[in-house]
């Protein structure tokens with residue numbers, strides 16, 4: 001396992017490169033704490049990064065995995081998606097010794113692990129405190145496993161004297177071969193807020209999500225596993241998440257692509273954002289408490305995973321073949337709601353928030 005610091009030739013900022021012996025790798029920029037590359041053992045890039053991406057603050061790089069904190073989208077008074085993606089982060093821990101040039105000479109704590117790991121931290125500047133007057137420590141741990149899986153663990157600690165709340169997303173841009181051949185499983189039958197209809201609350205009716213137009217939706221209270229099946233590449237991305245109840249699905253399609261200066265006109269064909277998020281209900285953290293959210297991404301051959309995440313199969317443990325479509329979806333919708341209600345009854349407080 002290797003962890004290195006390299007100066008990014010395009011941005012001029014340092015980035016951390018994680019490598020594991022089978023050949024997979026990942027890159028995390030200190031600017032934005034943003035993962036900008038995740039490659040499998042064959043060296044294929046799994047994340048989308050625009051050829052027109054601009055590496056100059058104050059705009060986040062278009063692609064990879066920007067961090068949206070302390071505000072998702074325009075849901076508040078801050079800049080779109082919050083300021084964390086436009087700040088310079090510090091390295092605090094690493095599973096390999098790093099040169100002292102990182103952090104201007106301040107020490108990086110070693111982590112003992114068989115994974116390649118780096119942990120970055122962001123704390124507010126005086127200027128940040130003027131626009132969001134809450135003292136916090138935001139930590140992002142990025143770990144590359146031996147099978148090439150990429151785990152991102154985020155912690156937000158309240159080091160202030162008053163509670164604060166925030167919304168959050170890991171804005172993952174997945175690379176796909178052809179968006180019209182992509183299918184997302186795991187979000188069917190759920191309610192979502194449609195950003196293209198002024199945030200109207202609707203219910204997903206389809207068997208799976210497929211794409212033939214612009215999409216910008218916040219799916220609410222989703223299962224912890226979502227599969228993105230890229231038929232042309234015969235590849236399935238599996239996203240597992242914890243502490244991040246919602247999932248945003250975004251593709252700008254043709255018209256909006258043309259309007260974005262840091263995005264190629266045709267690039268919408270080759271990307272899909274599936275974002276593990278906490279949007280509908282803001283996360284509240286009291287003084288001294290710490291919230292944890294986590295996402296694990298893996299990329300597997302489609303033949304291995306296809307269909308396994310169909311909620312009908314998860315709920316009933318069998319195929320839907322012998323039941324008519326409307327009957328299965330009524331049953332699964334009822335079962336999912338019952339399950340969600342039972343989960344709510346059993347957890348009176350957020351299990352992802354701990355006292356330190």
Ligand SMILES: O=P(O)(O)OC[C@H]1O[C@@H](O)[C@H](O)[C@@H](O)[C@@H]1O
Nearest residue numbers: 073080081171195216248250275
């Ligand atoms: O251009 P930005 O600020 O990176 O945002 C991109 C998109 O991010 C998505 O998460 C939002 O749902 C979209 O509404 C938004 O357009």
